[in-house]
Amino acid sequence: MRTVRLRFGLLTAFWLAALIAAPLLGKHVIGLAAVLGPGSAEHVIFWHIRLPRVLLALAAGGALAASGLAFQTLFRNPLAEPYTLGVASGAALGAVAAIELGAGGATLLGLSSVGVSSFAGAALVSLLILGLAARRRFTTATLLLAGIAMSLTCSALILFLQYRADFTQSFRMVRWMMGGLAVVGYREVLWLAPWVVAGLAVLLSLRWDLNLLLTGEEVAASRGVDLSRVRWLVLLAASGMVGALVAVVGPIGFVGLIVPHILRGWLGHDHLLLLPACVLGGGAFLALCDLVGRTVIAPAELPVGVVTALLGGPFFLWLLLTRR
Amino acid sequence: MALLRASALEWWVEARRIVGPVDLVIEPGECLGVIGPNGAGKTSLLRLMAGLERPSAGTVELDGRELARWPAKARARRIAYVPQLRPVAVPLTVRELLLSARYPYLSARQVAPAASDFEAVGQAAAQVGITALLERPLRELSGGERQTAYIAAALAQGGDLLVFDEPTTHLDAGNRRRVASLLLELRRQASHTLVVATHDLRFAGRLCDRLLALRDGRVVECAAPAEVLQPAILERLFGAPFKLWREGGETLPVLDLERSVRP
Numbered sequence: 068m069r070t071v072r073l074r075f076g077l078l079t080a081f082w083l084a085a086l087i088a089a090p091l092l093g094k095h096v097i098g099l100a101a102v103l104g105p106g107s108a109e110h111v112i113f114w115h116i117r118l119p120r121v122l123l124a125l126a127a128g129g130a131l132a133a134s135g136l137a138f139q140t141l142f143r144n145p146l147a148e149p150y151t152l153g154v155a156s157g158a159a160l161g162a163v164a165a166i167e168l169g170a171g172g173a174t175l176l177g178l179s180s181v182g183v184s185s186f187a188g189a190a191l192v193s194l195l196i197l198g199l200a201a202r203r204r205f206t207t208a209t210l211l212l213a214g215i216a217m218s219l220t221c222s223a224l225i226l227f228l229q230y231r232a233d234f235t236q237s238f239r240m241v242r243w244m245m246g247g248l249a250v251v252g253y254r255e256v257l258w259l260a261p262w263v264v265a266g267l268a269v270l271l272s273l274r275w276d277l278n279l280l281l282t283g284e285e286v287a288a289s290r291g292v293d294l295s296r297v298r299w300l301v302l303l304a305a306s307g308m309v310g311a312l313v314a315v316v317g318p319i320g321f322v323g324l325i326v327p328h329i330l331r332g333w334l335g336h337d338h339l340l341l342l343p344a345c346v347l348g349g350g351a352f353l354a355l356c357d358l359v360g361r362t363v364i365a366p367a368e369l370p371v372g373v374v375t376a377l378l379g380g381p382f383f384l385w386l387l388l389t390r391r
Numbered sequence: 392m393a394l395l396r397a398s399a400l401e402w403w404v405e406a407r408r409i410v411g412p413v414d415l416v417i418e419p420g421e422c423l424g425v426i427g428p429n430g431a432g433k434t435s436l437l438r439l440m441a442g443l444e445r446p447s448a449g450t451v452e453l454d455g456r457e458l459a460r461w462p463a464k465a466r467a468r469r470i471a472y473v474p475q476l477r478p479v480a481v482p483l484t485v486r487e488l489l490l491s492a493r494y495p496y497l498s499a500r501q502v503a504p505a506a507s508d509f510e511a512v513g514q515a516a517a518q519v520g521i522t523a524l525l526e527r528p529l530r531e532l533s534g535g536e537r538q539t540a541y542i543a544a545a546l547a548q549g550g551d552l553l554v555f556d557e558p559t560t561h562l563d564a565g566n567r568r569r570v571a572s573l574l575l576e577l578r579r580q581a582s583h584t585l586v587v588a589t590h591d592l593r594f595a596g597r598l599c600d601r602l603l604a605l606r607d608g609r610v611v612e613c614a615a616p617a618e619v620l621q622p623a624i625l626e627r628l629f630g631a632p633f634k635l636w637r638e639g640g641e642t643l644p645v646l647d648l649e650r651s652v653r654p
Binding site: 288290 | 471488492495
C-alpha cells in the first residue's frame with residue numbers, strides 16, 4: 068500500500084513537472100521572469116502558444132488513457148483502446164470528407180470546419196455503437212466485432228476519398244491522421260474541457276462496477292452489477308471524450324493503449340486509483356511527447372503521434388521483457 | 392413460505408426452447424440437486440433461478456416477489472451464484488475476489504469497502520480454510536483452491552440462497568473431495584438454501600434433500616435422491632445403462648459398462 072502511494076505521488080509530481088516545465092522548454096527556453104512580466108514576446112509565446120498547447124496535451128492524453136483503461140476492462144481485452152469501436156475512424160472519415168469538399172476556415176464552437184465534420188463523424192459512429200449496445204442480445208464480444216467492422220468500413224471510405232483527392236488534399240488528409248497539438252489560444256482547450264470532465268466523472272462513478280468486471284461478466288452480474296447499464300455508460304463517456312478530442316488533435320495513437328497497461332503494472336487493479344492515475348500519466352506522457360516533437364527537429368515539428376509511438380513502443384517492449 | 396418458486400417457467404433462445412415448462416418450489420434451508428445430461432438446460436435453469444436471465448415465459452419468485460422486479464443489488468444480497476470453474480484470467484488476488492463479492496453493499500459514494508465488508512471476507516475465508524491464501528493471485532492457485540475461493544466469495548456475499556453450477560467438475564479426486572466436503576459441511580450447518588447442479592450422482596445423493604432430473608429442459612423427475620437414483624430413471628435421463636452397486640449400507644447407481652441400453 069505504501070509503495071502504491073509513493074508511486075501515485077511520483078506520478079503526480081511527473082504531471083506537475085510537465086505542466087510547469089513543458090511550456091518553458093522548447094526551441095527557445097523561456098525564463099520565469101519573462102513569464103511573469105508582460106510585454107515581451109516570450110510572455111506571449113508562453114501564455115498564448117505553449118501553455119494552451121500543454122494544457123491540451125494534458126487533457127487529451129489523460130482522456131485517452133482513461134478511456135483506454137475503461138475499454139480494456141469492459142472488453143476484458145488487453146488490445147482494446149479508445150479507438151477500438153471505430154470512433155477515430157468515424158472522426159477521420161468526417162475530417163477527410165471536409166478536406167475533400169474544400170472546407171474553409173470557418174469555425175463553430177471553437178472547432179474548425181474540419182473539426183466540426185470529424186466530430187460529426189465520431190458522433191455518428193458512437194450513436195450507432197450505442198444503439199447496438201442497447202440491444203440485449205448484443206454481447207460485449209459481439210460489440211467488439213461490430214466496432215471493428217465499423218472501423219474497417221470507415222477506413223475503406225477514407226481510402227476511396229483519398230484516391231479521389233488531389234495532391235494537396237491528400238497531403239492534408241495524411242497529415243491530419245498523424246495527429247497534432249498545434250493550437251493558438253485556449254479555444255480548443257475550452258471546447259475539450261467539459262467533455263473530459265463529464266466523461267471522467269461518469270467513469271469514476273463506475274469505479275466499483277469496473278472493478279467487478281475484472282472477475283468476468285458472469286460473476287459480476289451475479290454480484291448485482293447491471294451489465295447493460297455499465298456497458299452503455301462506459302461507451303457513452305469514452306466516446307464523448309474521444310470524439311471531442313479527436314476532432315481537435317486527430318487520432319493520436321498509442322497513449323490509450325499503453326499507458327493503462329503500464330499503470331496497472333505499477334498500481335494494481337483498483338479503478339478508483341487507476342482512473343486518476345491514467346489522467347495524470349496519459350496527460351504527462353503526451354505533453355512530454357509533444358515537447359520532444361517540437362524540439363528535436365526544430366524549427367520543424369515532428370507529429371506527436373509519431374513521437375508517442377517511437378518513445379512508447381520501445382519502452383513498453385522493455386517493460387514486457389523485464390517484468391517478471 | 393417458499394423461498395423460491397418457479398411457475399410455468401420457460402426460456403427460449405430464438406425459436407428453440409432451452410428450459411421449460413418448469414414448476415418448482417424451493418423451501419428455505421432445503422438443498423436441491425439438479426442432474427441431467429449435457430445440454431439438458433441445467434446451467435440455464437440455474438441462471439434463471441439466480442435471476443441472471445429473464446424468463447421468456449412464466450415467472451421465478453423470490454419471497455413471493457418476481458425476481459425480475461428485484462433491483463440487481465438487492466437480489467445479489469440474497470442470491471449468490473458460483474459459475475462452473477473456467478480458466479478465466481482474473482487478475483485479482485483472493486482477497487480482492489472476496490471483496491468484490493461485497494459489491495451489493497457498496498454505495499456509489501463510498502471510497503473504500505467498510506469494516507463490515509473486510510470482516511465478512513475474513514469470516515468467509517476462515518470458514519472454508521483459505522485464510523493463508525488471501526494475498527495470493529488467483530492465477531497462481533490450483534483448480535481446487537480457485538473453486539474454494541469462489542465458494543468463499545459466495546459466502547462473503549452474504550445471501551441465503553447459494554447456487555452452484557457443477558462445483559466439482561474439472562477437479563481431480565483430491566480437490567473434488569475437498570469441495571464436496573465443503574458443501575456437505577455447509578449442508579450440515581443448515582445456514583443456507585442450496586441449489587447444486589452436478590454430474591457426480593453419488594455426491595448429489597449424499598448432499599441433497601431432493602433431486603431434480605432434467606432432460607431437454609423439462610423435469611423428468613423431482614423427488615428424494617433414493618427415488619431418483621434408480622437405474623430405470625437414470626437410463627431414461629442419460630440414455631446409458633445403469634446398475635445398482637451395493638457396498639456396506641450404501642446403494643449406488645453406477646454406469647453399467649458391460650450392458651448396452653435397451654432400445
